[in-house]
Amino acid sequence: MDSYFQDAVFMGEPAKLSLLPSSFDVQFSDRQLQIPTANIIAIHVTHRARAEVSESDSRIHAALFAAGNYPKDSVEQNDNQGEMFRLKSFQMEYTGQHLLPCPPLLLPHLPEHLRLPPKNGQANIHVVISTFSGTQKAEGFYELALKPLLDQLKVSPYAVHRTESADSISQLTRDIILPRVNQGIKQLIILLSGDGGMVDVVNTLFSEQMTTANAAIPIVGLIPMGTGNALYNSSCRPRPNKGLPATTTQTSGQEPDGTSEDQTRGLRNLLLGMPKPLPTFHVTFSPKSTSISYPASSTHPMHTPLSSTSPSGTSTLHGCVLTSWCLHASLISLSDAPAHRVHGSSRFSTAAKSLLCPPDNSPTHLYKGVVSTLHCDQSGQEIWEPLRERDGSIRREHMYILATLVSNLEEGFTVSPHSEPLDGKLRIVSIGAVGPEEVVRLLGLAYQGGRHVDDENGLVGYEEVEGLRIEFAEEDDDGAEDKSEMGRWRRVCVDGLIVECPRAGWVEVRRDRGRSVVELIPISPAECYPYAFASDTAPVATSPDKVPVTTLSLLLRTTHPDYIKTVSLLSTLYPFSHPP
């Protein structure tokens, strides 16, 4: 294989460096170190030498940050849930005229959003740790990976906020972020959470007054700490099934070698990505709709009336991921119930089982109502059209209804394969009255890169729409043992929030067309051009009076075979110091 080599000193020891599509290689005289490219956060130029550096002394100094996840008590575990992450730096120094040839990962200087100065003594970079998200790993990730990275990069002062209740992120947004937004002060929120944290930020900014002209929309850098992380998996990392261009360093016909992966959990995007407006939608609920939650102390759901500012009594929520009804909404709602929460991460499968094959042997529920989609014709005229059966009749029973702005609901579940990161297009996925085996088969195809939308039997509807309306024809479920669950078939999910509509109620979803309230740092340029590391890439020339010092940041995973290989080498050279 043709490759580019750079003579170097790596942690004080002579070595040859090369950066290939799949790995960063350090070749010592007696051994080799290989680090997967997927774990590289960035190569950071921290210093450029003065003009007095002579041509004969054109050494380039570099430091390498490495971070990895490892089991809590140094015990190897095989599931992702048990892993923790950490960051580590390595110093490199290399000679010659060229900077390490990896422009997509090169960070010549900190991006503007990490250089936001404090104002009146208050930091404008906020780290928000959602302590309950996912399997509660956000605090550990902050301490072991994010904090050391921010500190070593010497980013502007930042404030750290930890959630203490389900309302913490909304409160922070309302009390601290929003007033500064209105003063025109640019802020960065580094959000360690699942989709729920983003929904709280978005809804608070929509619900509170954002004075128009002067408002400075906050930027969000998302660090995925939730269960599904739909927004992150759709907009902030490349999809595994998306093909990448071949390069001269690849043997013809070879699949890309894991290079499309980004295992840095949002840290690479934070350093190398450019903020983009986050598309959103709004959902209007008929009067008397209630949000559903399960308080820790109770096995019964709590119904809280949605607030309404409309004279007609309707309520509005905003979202950036999805609105669903039928199986998806029931699944999210049921899996949150205490009876299923006790199953931990397998609560979704136990909830799915009880919905598809009810324990009392009753048939799988088919959801009753009329669902219409909204399109605009060429003159901008709005046209509502109900979903129909093949014979042209209006469809009145449904199994799966989901409108989404994103491609993936979790890493491997591609619900909307045509959705591109932040493209702002609302797409609906619909399945009519099919049995449990069929719906399992169809949704299984979504795990194969979204093949369900091309189902040969034409059972899956998939189209881009402007909006969606559901008119419920579900009566109360008299069979429900718990009377507070009687309206369960009229529950809708908006980005994880569950709302129950009254009998004969309705829901309407529309794309937001106005100004975004948040900018998201999406997929980084490094992900778009991962093969620019290849040998045919022209190295970045550096004149002798511009000698950069760089930092290479890596995130390593203990369970990845490459990591185990790498760490066994690294640990003999530079032992990790485990936290107390």
Ligand SMILES: Nc1ncnc2c1ncn2[C@@H]1O[C@H](COP(=O)(O)OP(=O)(O)OP(=O)(O)O)[C@@H](O)[C@H]1O
């Ligand atoms: N200290 C806390 N006490 C109570 N609730 C909290 C606390 N911290 C966070 N929460 C709530 O926990 C929920 C976490 O949701 P989030 O979406 O971040 O994670 P998730 O549901 O595990 O992941 P995803 O939505 O990606 O599947 C949010 O509703 C948040 O408000």
